[in-house]
Every structure is written in structure tokens, then in C-alpha cells.
Amino acid sequence: MTAPWRRSPKRAASGEGPWAWLAAGSVAASLALLALLLGLLAVRGLGHFWPADVAVVTLDDGRQLAGREVKEVPLSDGDGRERLYRTGNRDLDDAIWAWVDLDEIHEVDHPSGLVVLERRRWGEFIGRLEAIETESGERIVGESTWLALERRLTALAAHRDSIDVLRDQTIRPLVHRLEAGEATLGEREALAKAQARVHERQAAMPADTLVLETVDGRRLRQPLTEVVRALRPNAMGVTEKVVTWGRDVWRFLSEGPRAANTAGGVWPAIFGTILMVVLMSIFVTPFGVLAAVYLNEVAHQGRLTRWVRIGVRNLAGVPSIVYGVFGLGVFVYGIGGHLDDWFFASSLPSPTFGTGGLLWASLTLALLTLPVVIVATEEGLARIPESQREGALALGATRLEMLTRVVLPMATPAMLTGVILAVARAAGEVAPLMLVGVAKLAPQVPLDGEFPFLHLERKFMHLGYHIFDAAFHGGDVQAAMPLIYATALLLVLVILVLNLTAIFLRHHLRSRHGTLPKY
Amino acid sequence: MQHTPSSPPLRRHFRQTRDRLATALITAGGIGVIAAVMAIGVFLAVEVVPLFWSSTDTPRINLETLWLPQDYEGHRTPVHRWQPAMPEEGGESRFGMLPLVWGTLEAAAWALVIAVPLALGAAAHSALFMSRRLRARLKPTLELMEAMPGVVVGFVAGLVLAPWLDVHLALGMTLLIILPPGLLLAGGLWARLGAGLRRRLPMGWAALWLLPWLLLLWGLSSWLAPLLEAWWFDGDLRAWLEVSLGLDYANRNAIIVGMAMGFAVMPSIYALAEDALSGVPKSLVEGAEALGATRWQTLWKVVLPAAGPGVLSAVMIGAGRAVGETMIVLMASGNTALMTASPLDGLRSMAASIAIELPEAAPGGTHYRLLLLAALLLFVFTFCVNTLAEVVRSRLRRRYHRMGGAS
Known part of the structure; x- marks a missing residue:
């Protein structure tokens, strides 16, 4: 089809009327919003790891402070602007932020001797390294x-x-x-x-003990064992900074959280998310495929089947929190409570399975994503031409053989698409997990070297809940913000990659089998 | 398989038995799985019923105490209150469901106010005006937008957008005023362009080349905002709102929730509405154009009436999603169970209440059962809305089929 409006540019120019432009604008605005969100996450999330220069600010009254520039905003009373510095040194100043009026700044310098120490307690130290006492x-x-x-x-x-x-x-x-x-x-x-x-x-x-001095001359003696890392950002070249940046990104991915989830890495959360999602797909795939095969290949295609199909489709639209409530009531309090009574009575009243845990969370999410898998698999099954089935049966195959040797192999990409979409949906769901087993801090990952190796009853950490927790239950949200950005970026990337894979698979499938016949 | 023609009767018998067994298993499994999924509604209903059954519980719960204003200590007139007392704190629990229902509906309504114009505009543009190549790219992009996790959208809304709007309220308002006329202006300017330039900026790609124009409008708004604020609102919009309209600006309010949730539900409304619009048989569109209608007239007079039910069902499904969305409301609203019509106040939705309170509530207690009642309401509402939308959609598909356009 060639677009007719392109054939007659003259009429299109005068005739479309103004409203068409609002419609075009809403597409542009949606794209802009999406780009804005992704850009924000990418810039803030990745920028956090960049070892930015540390400035020494000398004020007009002679006071000095050292810190990293965070942002600049107009003063609330009108004229002038003020700048926020992250100065660290919580043990000395009781705060890690300093607002500075731009008009009061006498001089800004970046001396190469400044060190930034990351410590186990009190967070960052910014200042000079005077001496080491052995x-x-x-x-x-x-x-x-x-x-x-x-x-x-x-x-x-x-x-x-x-x-x-x-x-x-x-x-x-x-x-x-x-x-x-x-x-x-x-x-x-x-x-x-x-x-x-x-x-x-x-x-x-x-x-050993480090003798440190802040830029305004206060001394501090710091035991070396408390220091995690030392940097001199002002003395680093660009290559060195890139290397440090890469190492910091890696540390973020591979280490555990510190300081009430406001610092450190997210490795336990990544691990928990992946493990939960893997368990969920183990539960959801066979059952989803089974239900789809039943609905599409075995059941009598009548009014009832159509209603059931609509019902299943609609369950995908039921809010996730409702599934969470179901999981809590049935899995945790119901089944879990009974399991405790029967098998773990010795450890009561502290519950084993009668509280949220990995098993219940993955079962709940499996239930939540079951409709996704059923619908996707059914679409794949409906796409397979009837002639294939008839051919197999005509050659003497039983229905089981027809299903396992002809129909299911042809529908494999559709099933895969369904499972990937399910995984993408499950990875981003947080609300039901809050009811059935996510924890703000789980020191032990649910998979380790102790028998039975996979601990289904343990609570686990989750990337999405990590974001919620750090953003709303942390003490200093401002200090946690960069980490939340980075975590959010990670979660979005995981989900984007999963979705892109699903889209690619579906596209591949369509080009192989043609479009879906509508029923 | 290769021995089929000459397979001995025993083997055939074995194969048939296996087949029958497998069919039975699939049937049992399939029915079981479907029943398990459907069990959700049954479970919720069964758990909620004792709420109205047993009369020994304190505080007493019946339809009246849930839905009508009640006399509470410390209030002169009957009021609606949702104030579950935590066991360790003691005190009287107040269980009026109406504030939660109100919060849920208010959040959903604002989300739809934001999402519906955007989604329907986008659907109309991409169904009728957009070049096919761009459309093939755009649909997956907006699908990705749909997959954006609620917790991320909620975080950006609650911790980035809310503080930003707190400071730049005037800019936000100016953008709202400037954008629509700005886009119309773009259309006017485009019509005045020379034919050569116009061919280089075709309508089919407007979604992309309008982006820099939007940026320009943004710049214009940020220049205009302080001036407008000075002219109309004596230099301080928030003080003006408070003095002349009596509206108190809460940091996290219904508008923020609406914007965030509008962003989240817009792609699903778009996808369904676009399907409905582009599924309209080509013969109708071509007929209208042959009679000399412009594309916009075709959309308004032919395509929209034909696809109307589909568009409506898209909006309904969007509403269902907005009502049940949890994390965005939890993070972007103040979670205060208020019953005010002001869009600048906070709110608390049923879903958010469940997420916060249910882990603390004692299983089997009044509070627990009330939260389950909230879940049941959510379930019934979304299930009914979705079923209705699905029925409308399948009717529409059959209608298109009759009209002869195999889409």
C-alpha cells in the first residue's frame, strides 16, 4: 500500500485540520517521556560510579570545605543560586551534605592531594592523608x-x-x-x-592508624582495618578513572549491601531475584503448557471453553496484589501453617514454612504469570495449520504422538515467548512479594553448601523491593538516591532484555507461520 | 512410528492405552490448573464471609459501619475514617472502607485523565497517519514502556517528579498550557512550508521530528513560567492556590499519582485502541477517502464510530489496571486515607493498604478480613471490567469480519 496522502501533498497540507497535530504530538510526547525516564535512570545510575573530582571550596569568611558537587538550585528567596556538596565525614560533622551560597564562594580548587576513604563505619572521609602510624x-x-x-x-x-x-x-x-x-x-x-x-x-x-586531616584543619585518627578503599580522584587521569568506574560497577553487582541498604552492592538482591524467577518458571512452564494444550487440543470447543478462555485471559488483568493476598492466605497461612504443624512442630512457635519464603513467593508468582503462559502457548497452538494435525493422524499417529512429535515442537517458540514474558513480568512485580516472602535484608542467600542446599523456606532479597526499601525506609534518602538509581537501571535493563527477546522470538514466529487466525 | 503398518496388535494396544491415559492426564491437569487459578475468587469470598457472620468480634462490623459515616470519639459529626489500630498501640480501630475506595477511584480517575488523551491520540495517529516503517518500530517500543516495572515508575514519581514539581509547579502548569497550542502552531507552520521541505518532513514521521519541537516548547515554557507566575499569581503559585482556592499542596498528591500511573497504563490502552482502529476494514476507509474526506474526517466520521466499542474496551482495561496498580500508588501518594476532592491532597488506595497492612494484621482477625474484603472488591471489579471489555472486543472482531475486512 502506498500512502494516499503522500500522493496528494497539496490536499494533505490544507485539509488535515489542527487536531491531527495534537494526535501526532501525543505520540511524540509519549516517546519523549519514555526517553526521559530511561535517560534519567541511565545517567544517574551509571554516573554514580564515576570518581568525580573533589573540590575544596573557600568561602568569603575564610571557612573551607571539601566535597563533591551534587546539584545547584536557585535560592528560595529569589536571587542567586546555591550549590549542594557531598562532604562525607559524618563522624565529624554529623551530616554529609553542605549547602553553599554561590555568592559566598571565594575560590574553588581541586588539589591533587585530597583523598577519599571509604570506611566500614561513618561512610566516606574526604580530606588529606597526613601520616601512617605503624x-x-x-x-x-x-x-x-x-x-x-x-x-x-x-x-x-x-x-x-x-x-x-x-x-x-x-x-x-x-x-x-x-x-x-x-x-x-x-x-x-x-x-x-x-x-x-x-x-x-x-x-x-x-x-596501623591513619592520621587524617580535614581541609578545615581538624585531625582524625582512623584505624586502617576500618578502611575499605582509598582514592585520590583529583590525581587520577581519565583512563584511571574509567578503570575505577568499571571496578565500582562490578563491586556494585558483586557485593552485598552496607549501611541499611544505602551503600554497597546488590548481589544478594540479584541472586534472590534470579533464583525466585527460575523457580517460578520451573513451576509455571509445565502447568501453563498443560492447561493450554488441554484448552486448545483436548477440550470440546464449545461455549464453555470460550468462557473459560476469556476467564483465563482476564486473570492476567487481575491486580498482582490480589495474587499476593491469595498466596499469603492459602500458601503461607494455609499450607505453610499445616506443614509446620506436621513436620516442624519442634521449632514452633517460630514458623518454618508458615511465614513468607522463597517457595511461596515463586508459587505465587507462578500463579500470577500462569495466564500469560497459557495465552501465549494457545496463540502458538492456534497458529499451527489444521492440516499438520490431520496429516499426522492420517499417518496413524495417536493423539499423544501427534501432540508430542508434531504440534508441540512447532509451538515451542510460542511457549518460549510466553515463559520469557512471564519471567519479565515476574521480575518486575514487587507488591505480591511484600506479602509472601521478600526481606529487606537477608544475610544468607537461599542457596548454599549446606544440606539441602536450596532453602525454600528462607526469605530472600529482591531488586524491586530493594528499590522500595531503600527509597522509603532508609534514613538518608538523599545519600541512597544514586544507589536506587543504579538498582532501578539494573532492573529495567534486565526486564528490557527479556522483553526484547520475547518480541524478537514472536516476530520470528510470525514470519514463519503467518499471522494468527482470529477466532 | 516407522513400524506403524506392521506393528503387532499388542503394541498398538499399548499405544492406544498410553494415548488414552495421556489424554486423561492432560484433561485432569488442565482442569486442575484452571480451577486453581479460578480458586482465587472463591478463596477471597470464603474468607470474607465470616466478617458479617460472627457478632462477637469487636469492633462490630456490618455494612453500615463500613460504608456510612460513623460517630467516633473526638469528632462532633459522623465521619468516614480508616484507622486500623496496631495491636501494640491499643486504641480504637476505625474501619470505614469508603476513604480507601475513594482513594482508589480518585487515583485511577486521574491516571485515566492523563493516559486516555495521550493513548487515544497516539493510537489515532499511528493507525491512520503514521508511516508503516515507523509504526512497526513504535509498537514494540511502547510495549517496552508497558513492561516498565511499577516500582521504578513509583520511585521516579515519588522521589524525583514530586520534589521537582514541588519547586517547579509553575513550569509544570505552563507546560500544560503551552503544549497543545504549540503543537497546533507546528501544524500551522508545516502547512506554510514549501513543498520540498514538507516532503522532507512527512506527516508519517511527525512523531519523530516533533521531538525537537517539543524541546523548543519546553525551553519556551521555562522562560515563560516565572513571567506567568508573576502576572497571574503574584509571583507565587502555591501561595495563590492556598489563599484563593483554599488548596493545600501536599508533596505527594493525586496529580503525581495520576501522572505516574497514566504513564504506566497509557501503553496498554494505546495497544488495544490501536488494534481496534487499524482493524477497521480498509474498504470503509478507502470509501470515505474516495468521497473526498480528509484523513482526520475519515477518522472522526468513519473509523471511530466503527471502532468505538473497541476503543471503549481499551479504556476499560486501562481503568482495570489503574485500579489495581499497587507500587506506584504506594510510592507516589502520601498514603493518607483522606476523602477530599482536591487533586493536590494525598490519598490511600485499597491495593496500597493491603500491601502495607496485611503482613501486620493477625490472620483471621477483623482487620485481616477487611483487607481481604478490599482484595475481593479489587478482584471482582477488575474481573468484571475485563470480561465486559473482552466480550465487547470479540463482538467487534466478528462485526469487522462480517463487514468483509479480514484484518
Whole structure:
């Protein structure tokens, strides 16, 4: 079809009337909104990891402060603008933010000697590194201080890694056996030995003290073991910054959260999301395909089937929170409560399965996404020409053989599309999870080296809930914002990739089998 | 399979038995799965019934206490209140459902106010005006928009848009005033362009080349906003709102919720409405054009009347989604159970209430059952609305089929 309005540009020019432009504008506005949202998430989410320069601001009255520029807004009383700096040093200032009136700024400088320390407590420190005092009372000052600090931090990281490995792989399983009263004498000895090794490692950590000074001259003595990382952003070149940026992104993806979910990484949340979604797809795929095959291939195609089909389709439109309520009432309180009474009576009143957990969450989401899989599979089945089925039957195949050898292989891409769409929907759902098993902080991931390896009753962390929790239950939202952006970006990326795969598959399917016959 | 013609009777018997067994299993499994999904409604109803049954519970619950204003301590006149007292705090629980229902409907209504014009405009444009290549790209893009998780939209609305609008209220209002005339102006200018330039900026691609124009309008608005605020509202829009209209501006309010949820439901309305509009048989469109109608006249006089039920069902499905959306309302509204008509106040929806309160409520208690009643209301509402929309849609499809346009 060639567009007729292009053939007669003259009439189109005068005749379309003004309203057509509002219609065009609403498409443009929707696209702009979408681009704005994605752009915002991308810029803020990725920009957070960039090691930006630290400014030393000298005010007119001689006061000095050091920090990273966050934003600039007009003053509330009209003229002039003010700028927000993130200054860190919560232990010294009781706050990590400083508002500065632009008119009061005398000078802004970026001295290369400024260090940014990331600490286990109190967050960031921004200031100068004066000296390192070693255990033996030695004092390292001057040029070599920074190099000495870097060397020590590398050694410290190695120590920490080895302690973590010991804790996770040796001590924790032994402690569990001890608690269960199953530990043998040999195991007790092994535990004592491992704990001694941990103490040994901890003692071997360099117990040096850093002497730090803020830009306005206050001194601080900081034990080295508390320091996670040290940077001199002003002294770094662009390549070095890119490398640091990449490493920080990786740390965000691979580490656990710190400071009440306002700092650190999201690895447990990623892991929890993926594990939950995988379990869900294991539940939903066979049942969804079964129901679709029944509806489309086995059931008598009458009025009742049509109504059931409409009903199933509509269940996809039922709010997710309703599924959450169902999951809580039936799975958690109903089935879970009974399971506890029967099998885990020894640990009552503290519930085992009678509270939200991984199993119930994935079952609830499986129920929630069941209609998606059924509808997609049915579409795929309806697309297969009747001649294929008739051919198979004519050659003497039974119905089961016709289904398993001819129909289902042809419908595989459709099923796959359905499952991917289900996964994409499930990965973004948060509301039902709040009722059936998500946790703001789950120290133990539900999959580990202890029997039975997969702990279906444990609570788990979830990317979407992590966003909600950090945004609404954290203390300092402003400080958590960059991390929320990064988490949101990650979640959106995961869902976009899943959806794109589904769209691609569906397109592929359409071009192979033609369009769907409408019923 | 290859032995089929000469397979011994025993083998054939085995195959037939297996087939019958499998068919029975599929039937049982299929019915079981479908029954399990349908069980949701039954479960909710069964759990809610004891609420009106047992009379020993305190506070007493009946239809009157739920839906009519009640006398509470500390209020001179009967009022609607939703104030479940947490067990550890003690005190009297107040269970009037109306504030929650009101909040739910208010949020959904504002969402539709934002989403419906955008979605229907976009659907009309992409069904009738847009070039086919762009349309093939646009539909998946808006599908991606639909897949945007509610928690992300809610976060952006609650923590980015709300504080921004808090400061730039005048700019937001100016944008609302400037954008429609600005787009009309774009149309006027386009008609005055030379034919060569017009061919380079075809109507079919307007969705893309209007983007820079929107940016320009944004710039114009941010220049105009302080001036407008100074002329009309004495330099402070919020003070003016408070003094002359008596409206108090809450940081997270119904408008913010409406914008965020409008963004979330717009793609689904668009997709269904576009299907309905573009499914109208070509013969009708071509007939109208042959008689000399412009495309807009064709849309208004021919396509829209034919596809009207489909468009309506799209809006209904959008309404169903808006009513049940949880995370956006939870994060973008103040979660205050108010019953005011002011769009600048906060609200609390049923879905958000369930999400917050249900994990705390004691199973089997009054509060628990009331929240389940809210869930039941949500379920019944969305199920009915969706069924209605689906019936309308399937009727429409058959009608198109009769009209001869195989779409």
C-alpha cells in the first residue's frame, strides 16, 4: 500500500485540520517521556560510579570545605543560586551534605592531594592523608605515605578475602551441625581450629592508624582495618578513572549491601531475584503448557471453553496484589501453617514454612504469570495449520504422538515467548512479594553448601523491593538516591532484555507461520 | 512410528492405552490448573464471609459501619475514617472502607485523565497517519514502556517528579498550557512550508521530528513560567492556590499519582485502541477517502464510530489496571486515607493498604478480613471490567469480519 496522502501533498497540507497535530504530538510526547525516564535512570545510575573530582571550596569568611558537587538550585528567596556538596565525614560533622551560597564562594580548587576513604563505619572521609602510624610506632610521612597506604590496603583485602572464605566454607556449616547437635568430636576440633585461624588472620592484619586531616584543619585518627578503599580522584587521569568506574560497577553487582541498604552492592538482591524467577518458571512452564494444550487440543470447543478462555485471559488483568493476598492466605497461612504443624512442630512457635519464603513467593508468582503462559502457548497452538494435525493422524499417529512429535515442537517458540514474558513480568512485580516472602535484608542467600542446599523456606532479597526499601525506609534518602538509581537501571535493563527477546522470538514466529487466525 | 503398518496388535494396544491415559492426564491437569487459578475468587469470598457472620468480634462490623459515616470519639459529626489500630498501640480501630475506595477511584480517575488523551491520540495517529516503517518500530517500543516495572515508575514519581514539581509547579502548569497550542502552531507552520521541505518532513514521521519541537516548547515554557507566575499569581503559585482556592499542596498528591500511573497504563490502552482502529476494514476507509474526506474526517466520521466499542474496551482495561496498580500508588501518594476532592491532597488506595497492612494484621482477625474484603472488591471489579471489555472486543472482531475486512 502506498500512502494516499503522500500522493496528494497539496490536499494533505490544507485539509488535515489542527487536531491531527495534537494526535501526532501525543505520540511524540509519549516517546519523549519514555526517553526521559530511561535517560534519567541511565545517567544517574551509571554516573554514580564515576570518581568525580573533589573540590575544596573557600568561602568569603575564610571557612573551607571539601566535597563533591551534587546539584545547584536557585535560592528560595529569589536571587542567586546555591550549590549542594557531598562532604562525607559524618563522624565529624554529623551530616554529609553542605549547602553553599554561590555568592559566598571565594575560590574553588581541586588539589591533587585530597583523598577519599571509604570506611566500614561513618561512610566516606574526604580530606588529606597526613601520616601512617605503624604498630611499631613508626611514622610514615611525606611523598611515600600514599604508596604505603595503597600497599597496606591490598594486603588488607587479601586478609579479608581469606577470612571470608574460612567463615563461609568451614565455620558456618560446622556451627550449623553443632547447633543441630550432630557434630562429632573431630568436627568440634576442626571448628576450634578454624576459629583460631580466623583470629590469627585478624591479628595479622596491619593494625596501623591513619592520621587524617580535614581541609578545615581538624585531625582524625582512623584505624586502617576500618578502611575499605582509598582514592585520590583529583590525581587520577581519565583512563584511571574509567578503570575505577568499571571496578565500582562490578563491586556494585558483586557485593552485598552496607549501611541499611544505602551503600554497597546488590548481589544478594540479584541472586534472590534470579533464583525466585527460575523457580517460578520451573513451576509455571509445565502447568501453563498443560492447561493450554488441554484448552486448545483436548477440550470440546464449545461455549464453555470460550468462557473459560476469556476467564483465563482476564486473570492476567487481575491486580498482582490480589495474587499476593491469595498466596499469603492459602500458601503461607494455609499450607505453610499445616506443614509446620506436621513436620516442624519442634521449632514452633517460630514458623518454618508458615511465614513468607522463597517457595511461596515463586508459587505465587507462578500463579500470577500462569495466564500469560497459557495465552501465549494457545496463540502458538492456534497458529499451527489444521492440516499438520490431520496429516499426522492420517499417518496413524495417536493423539499423544501427534501432540508430542508434531504440534508441540512447532509451538515451542510460542511457549518460549510466553515463559520469557512471564519471567519479565515476574521480575518486575514487587507488591505480591511484600506479602509472601521478600526481606529487606537477608544475610544468607537461599542457596548454599549446606544440606539441602536450596532453602525454600528462607526469605530472600529482591531488586524491586530493594528499590522500595531503600527509597522509603532508609534514613538518608538523599545519600541512597544514586544507589536506587543504579538498582532501578539494573532492573529495567534486565526486564528490557527479556522483553526484547520475547518480541524478537514472536516476530520470528510470525514470519514463519503467518499471522494468527482470529477466532 | 516407522513400524506403524506392521506393528503387532499388542503394541498398538499399548499405544492406544498410553494415548488414552495421556489424554486423561492432560484433561485432569488442565482442569486442575484452571480451577486453581479460578480458586482465587472463591478463596477471597470464603474468607470474607465470616466478617458479617460472627457478632462477637469487636469492633462490630456490618455494612453500615463500613460504608456510612460513623460517630467516633473526638469528632462532633459522623465521619468516614480508616484507622486500623496496631495491636501494640491499643486504641480504637476505625474501619470505614469508603476513604480507601475513594482513594482508589480518585487515583485511577486521574491516571485515566492523563493516559486516555495521550493513548487515544497516539493510537489515532499511528493507525491512520503514521508511516508503516515507523509504526512497526513504535509498537514494540511502547510495549517496552508497558513492561516498565511499577516500582521504578513509583520511585521516579515519588522521589524525583514530586520534589521537582514541588519547586517547579509553575513550569509544570505552563507546560500544560503551552503544549497543545504549540503543537497546533507546528501544524500551522508545516502547512506554510514549501513543498520540498514538507516532503522532507512527512506527516508519517511527525512523531519523530516533533521531538525537537517539543524541546523548543519546553525551553519556551521555562522562560515563560516565572513571567506567568508573576502576572497571574503574584509571583507565587502555591501561595495563590492556598489563599484563593483554599488548596493545600501536599508533596505527594493525586496529580503525581495520576501522572505516574497514566504513564504506566497509557501503553496498554494505546495497544488495544490501536488494534481496534487499524482493524477497521480498509474498504470503509478507502470509501470515505474516495468521497473526498480528509484523513482526520475519515477518522472522526468513519473509523471511530466503527471502532468505538473497541476503543471503549481499551479504556476499560486501562481503568482495570489503574485500579489495581499497587507500587506506584504506594510510592507516589502520601498514603493518607483522606476523602477530599482536591487533586493536590494525598490519598490511600485499597491495593496500597493491603500491601502495607496485611503482613501486620493477625490472620483471621477483623482487620485481616477487611483487607481481604478490599482484595475481593479489587478482584471482582477488575474481573468484571475485563470480561465486559473482552466480550465487547470479540463482538467487534466478528462485526469487522462480517463487514468483509479480514484484518
